[in-house]
Amino acid sequence: MDGYPGIDVDLVIFGGGCAGLWLVDELRRRGLRVVLLEAARLGSGQTAGAQGILHGGFKYSLGGILAPSARMVRDMPAVWQASMIGQAEPNLVAMRLRSQCCYLWRSQSLLSWAGILGAAAGLNVKPVPVAVDECPQPLAHCPGPIYRLDETVIDPVSFIQVMLERNRGLVWKIDPGAGLEFERLEPGEIGGQVKSVLIQNPDTGERLRLSAASFVLAAGEGNEGLREQLGLPTPMTQLRPLRVALLRGALPQLNGHCVEGVKPKITITADIDAAGRAVWQLGGQIAEDGVRMEPLRFIEHARRELAHVLPGWQCPAVEWATYCVNRAERMVPDVVLPDDVQIIREMNILTVWPTKLVLAPRLAQRVASLLNLPALDSSPSETTQWQATAANFNWPAPKVALPPWEREQTWMTDV
Ligand SMILES: Cc1cc2nc3c(=O)[nH]c(=O)nc-3n(C[C@H](O)[C@H](O)[C@H](O)COP(=O)(O)OP(=O)(O)OC[C@H]3O[C@@H](n4cnc5c(N)ncnc54)[C@H](O)[C@@H]3O)c2cc1C
Numbered sequence: 001m002d003g004y005p006g007i008d009v010d011l012v013i014f015g016g017g018c019a020g021l022w023l024v025d026e027l028r029r030r031g032l033r034v035v036l037l038e039a040a041r042l043g044s045g046q047t048a049g050a051q052g053i054l055h056g057g058f059k060y061s062l063g064g065i066l067a068p069s070a071r072m073v074r075d076m077p078a079v080w081q082a083s084m085i086g087q088a089e090p091n092l093v094a095m096r097l098r099s100q101c102c103y104l105w106r107s108q109s110l111l112s113w114a115g116i117l118g119a120a121a122g123l124n125v126k127p128v129p130v131a132v133d134e135c136p137q138p139l140a141h142c143p144g145p146i147y148r149l150d151e152t153v154i155d156p157v158s159f160i161q162v163m164l165e166r167n168r169g170l171v172w173k174i175d176p177g178a179g180l181e182f183e184r185l186e187p188g189e190i191g192g193q194v195k196s197v198l199i200q201n202p203d204t205g206e207r208l209r210l211s212a213a214s215f216v217l218a219a220g221e222g223n224e225g226l227r228e229q230l231g232l233p234t235p236m237t238q239l240r241p242l243r244v245a246l247l248r249g250a251l252p253q254l255n256g257h258c259v260e261g262v263k264p265k266i267t268i269t270a271d272i273d274a275a276g277r278a279v280w281q282l283g284g285q286i287a288e289d290g291v292r293m294e295p296l297r298f299i300e301h302a303r304r305e306l307a308h309v310l311p312g313w314q315c316p317a318v319e320w321a322t323y324c325v326n327r328a329e330r331m332v333p334d335v336v337l338p339d340d341v342q343i344i345r346e347m348n349i350l351t352v353w354p355t356k357l358v359l360a361p362r363l364a365q366r367v368a369s370l371l372n373l374p375a376l377d378s379s380p381s382e383t384t385q386w387q388a389t390a391a392n393f394n395w396p397a398p399k400v401a402l403p404p405w406e407r408e409q410t411w412m413t414d415v
């Protein structure tokens with residue numbers, strides 16, 4: 001790799017989804033010289049398409065017990081809330097919210113809420129019963145009680161934009177296919193540790209060597225390719241495919257879960273698209289079932305399911321679309337979905353998965369403690385000297401991924 005200009009940094013992060021972005025912010029504020037490298041648009045794997053619910057654990061208590069997943073997330077809404085009101089770093093006051101709360105209801109009144117509500121007693125965010133006339137109109141004819149859950153729904157794209165602005169100069173675009181090369185220390189030094197990575201400026205073609213003490217792989221689905229390139233064992237990532245339904249038209253705002261059995265049958269989140277139309281995104285069990293269906297059949301299925309979970313509601317004429325996306329999590333033997341953030345440490349490389357958007361702050365804290373970084377003081381952060389130095393490289397910044405409904409989709413009016 002001789003002959004190329006180089007710089008010394010403390011840490012290089014690969015991947016600018018919620019995991020990498022929260023981490024770059026945290027490490028910058030702790031005084032590290034850190035750079036984040038992004039191969040496509042920021043958040044283009046999962047984060048930009050996430051439904052954005054800051055789960056407080058209720059979703060994971062539907063089996064009537066306080067599951068480990070629920071314990072892991074129950075403190076997280078308060079962590080985000082402190083940032084959203086500007087009382088903690090990162091300051092997320094500028095982040096757009098989709099909703100302050102979610103609603104919970106059942107499509108059949110026969111099943112009891114008693115066990116679920118008992119389990120929810122161990123959570124910080126608890127469901128509160130609401131009168132029908134205080135609910136969004138589509139829930140007016142739902143049988144059984146309706147609950148409000150103070151779980152905020154964020155706009156993940158706005159989160160990414162805020163984090164990019166906060167960390168300008170440190171978030172760099174790379175082309176992973178062009179000129180990415182890792183260099184290791186000689187065996188006999190600290191055997192096998194990665195010493196540097198050679199990157200190429202996608203605009204100018206110029207190459208630069210980043211020498212770092214540590215490397216973090218936070219690239220979601222892309223972690224596998226990076227691990228292969230680094231000669232680390234694979235597979236370590238599990239992909240859980242989903243087929244998500246989108247509706248757009250004169251829809252009311254509704255965010256929440258229709259619960260059947262121990263899972264949300266449908267999770268609805270609402271937003272407004274660039275043309276001012278309301279958009280609904282349908283996740284939950286329906287998105288897991290949908291991967292076995294062709295798009296048209298899935299849309300027919302989703303339409304039937306929506307009528308089932310919102311009985312008596314007259315859905316306006318809408319356009320439908322569907323797309324597939326993979327959840328990328330650490331592969332843990334005999335575990336369908338890890339309960340907590342996941343980190344593998346191999347020499348000076350950490351491979352990380354947040355498991356959920358809401359856990360991104362917890363992941364950053366865990367990485368900081370693994371790196372033995374001193375605790376942060378609580379004063380508001382200034383742009384660090386390193387951020388100003390890094391900005392002088394004029395390295396191009398990646399764009400932010402679009403929400404799924406602004407990407408190329410085939411919209412169908414009549415199925
Ligand atoms: C439909 C859907 C809904 C969801 N809803 C919720 C929710 O409501 N609440 C919740 O808490 N969680 C939710 N999740 C889960 C959550 O979105 C993910 O756990 C989280 O976004 C993962 O973040 P990440 O940073 O690990 O990965 P990603 O968001 O996938 O980001 C990885 C980044 O790495 C980049 N990259 C890839 N390869 C390379 C490389 N070689 N070099 C550099 N960069 C690379 C990618 O371009 C991408 O920007 C949802 C997920 C999906 C798919």
